[in-house]
Amino acid sequence: MDRVPILKIGQTLLVPIQVELEDQSVLQLREDLADEIVATGAKGVIIDISAVEIVDSFIGRTLSTIGSMSRLFDADTVLVGMRPAVAITLVELGLSLEGVRTALNAEQGLRLLGAGS
């Protein structure tokens, strides 16, 4: 299983997903992020899915729970970089990503969090 890295930049955690997401990887990410938010006191999480080719209901639901979980630790989650084909497919699948906000790219995600300049 490939582990997704978590980078800390100021008060924000940046999560670039560059691996093919298997179920275990995304569950592991949820645990790792919980630990990391608590350890660092981060106020925001940016998950970059620009390299992710598909988001199915399991992956989408887990991203949602990551957002809801982060809220419990007083951190906001922004999902950035969704590919157009992924967005179209998610809508048709009937999946709404509750718990997370979205932005076009990491820069706009940072602005949404109030963390960028």
Add this chain to the structure above:
Amino acid sequence: MDEVPIKASNDVVHVRQKVRVAAAGTGMSLVDQTKIVTAASELARNTLVHGGGGMARVEVVSAGSGRAGVRVAFSDHGPGIADPGLALTDGWTTGNGMGLGLSGARRLVDEFDLATEPGEGTSVVVIKWSR
């Protein structure tokens, strides 16, 4: 035709990769490729989680008009689905998900055929055509 056994969680990824390669080979649009790969991912997970594992068969098919498509057949020898009509309803779930797997997968493909027999297993065949 490619046969992919579905026995563990990373086999879901193997199915996605086979379907992606087959779909790209038909000249299908990126959106349609993404839809069939996503549907295959949902169905492969169903095969693993609800069917106790099984098999996916991935092949490129062609219609009379020369249109190419991707056909993916999933089969398992699990408990089957007691009420397939109910299982295809949005929001119906056995408790683990949001109930979008089967109904959502059906929306993403052009042809969807579900055959199931309680105690015998389940087979789902889907086709996505290139436009």
